[in-house]
Amino acid sequence: MPHINPIDNEYFKDEKARNGSNFTVIGTPVQRSDARGHVTGRTAFFEDQLLPDLAFVKIHRSSRHHALITDVDVSQARQVPGVLRVITHADVPQTGTPC
Amino acid sequence: MRDSLGLMGTKRGCAQGACGSCTVLLDGEPVVSCLVPAITVDGSSVQTVEGLADGNDLNDLQQAFLDGFATQCGFCTPGMLMSAQALLTRNPDPTRDDVIEAISGNVCRCTGYEPIVRAILDAAERRRRSS
Numbered sequence: 001m002p003h004i005n006p007i008d009n010e011y012f013k014d015e016k017a018r019n020g021s022n023f024t025v026i027g028t029p030v031q032r033s034d035a036r037g038h039v040t041g042r043t044a045f046f047e048d049q050l051l052p053d054l055a056f057v058k059i060h061r062s063s064r065h066h067a068l069i070t071d072v073d074v075s076q077a078r079q080v081p082g083v084l085r086v087i088t089h090a091d092v093p094q095t096g097t098p099c
Numbered sequence: 100m101r102d103s104l105g106l107m108g109t110k111r112g113c114a115q116g117a118c119g120s121c122t123v124l125l126d127g128e129p130v131v132s133c134l135v136p137a138i139t140v141d142g143s144s145v146q147t148v149e150g151l152a153d154g155n156d157l158n159d160l161q162q163a164f165l166d167g168f169a170t171q172c173g174f175c176t177p178g179m180l181m182s183a184q185a186l187l188t189r190n191p192d193p194t195r196d197d198v199i200e201a202i203s204g205n206v207c208r209c210t211g212y213e214p215i216v217r218a219i220l221d222a223a224e225r226r227r228r229s230s
Contacts (some may be wrong), residue, residue: 031165038173039161041108041148045174048107 055084100132100147108148108177112206119205122178123147129185131204148177151184159229160184163222164215171209178205183219191230193223 037043060077062069074086100106100123109132112120116134123132124146132145151158157165160183170176179202186193186201193201198219207215 029168032168032170034173035165035168035170036157038170038176039148039157039164039180040152041106041177043173044107045110047111048101050102050105 100145106147106149110174110177112174112178117206118175118178119182119202120175120178122181122205124181124185127185127188129182146181146184148180151180159225160187160219160222163218163225167214167218167221169211169214169218171207171211175205175207175209179207179215183222186219187223187226191223191227193220195220 034043072088072090074088077083077086100109101111109123110120111133112118114121114133116131119131121132122129124130124144125132125135125140126143127146151161160180164170164176164180169179182202182205183198186198190197195216198216202212202215202219
């Protein structure tokens, strides 16, 4: 690719072009195209999309700090109407270094 | 508001009252809506960011944010606007410190606080001039 010196370019030989005085955008404030959505709350972020048939996750944490969990009984949770799946440590492959 | 009414303008940031992105006006006072159970506000007025504009006409605060480039990613903006709206209603002539205090519960992860403070002061001036 040939090296193009912008100073040799026809456009930049024009003095008005060189000092920017014939620019219509550069040097002027331009409204951001997304800002109107920001100030009206209409911009949809990741969590703002309600997809059809969306499933929701609820995390149940230990009710005691520093407790040693010996057993997790999820039988009642499984019976709640609408529950698709109950996931515990048993569903996670027990390989590698515990974190 | 979000899941039942579909009003997604009010953002769920931390869901524990720390970030201010879910700020709405409850009977005119700013509250972090994530800490307000719906059942406790029966019969109250709740204003969200969707209620600031009049149709397609932005209100003076929204316009000042737009003109002052006071949004970056835009996630904190609805909460910032509601906190600012409450401030300007109770204090039409706030100092810079008043503004900083008013949005002290609103976190902007882009850290763009300076244009936000300027925009709120600008909106206050517009409001005083037009009244």
